[in-house]
Amino acid sequence: MVDYFVSNIREIKMDRVPVNGSKNAFIQWLVTKENGSNYAVRKFTLLKDGIIPMHIHKYQETVVVTKGKCKVCVSDKVYELKEGDYIFINSNVKHAIINESDQLEFFCIIDYPDDMSIITLNEDCNKK
Incomplete structure (x- = not known):
């Protein structure tokens, strides 16, 4: 565990x-429990x-869009997100x-629940 650390995204494995x-x-794990954190920060x-x-998965997540635009299908809704938008998705x-x-x-x-597994669902995202 560290008191703090400094890095650069370009140095993190993708x-x-x-x-x-x-x-x-692609994903990059920037801040993790290996650094002593109770949460993780990842760049996609x-x-x-x-x-x-x-x-689906048991961890909660907050997604903050910093470049581009996307559709996020969550539950049975579809949202269009662009740079500056964010969404919280519960476990x-x-x-x-x-x-x-x-x-x-x-x-x-x-966050880091006990079970970090990810289950892929055989469902399409509604592309309305």
Whole structure:
């Protein structure tokens, strides 16, 4: 555990998003429990036609869009988010994110419940 640390996003490894069925979607873990934090801050990048399909998990999350625009399907609703918009999604609420720009970037802050598993749902995001 550290008292603090300083880094740069460009120094953080970019991995593919681990939700089954994701396409052109990448994640970087910036602040984690390994740093002594009770929450995680992650940066997502979705390239053109990028998608994180409908899924659920036990952690809560707040998504803050910093570049581009997207559709967020949450529960049975569809929202259009753009740079500066954010959404809170509680635990066990189904959701998906679809990039609608050349490149979508957003930060996602989550808590750490005992179960961090992700369940991909066999449901399409309503693209109205």
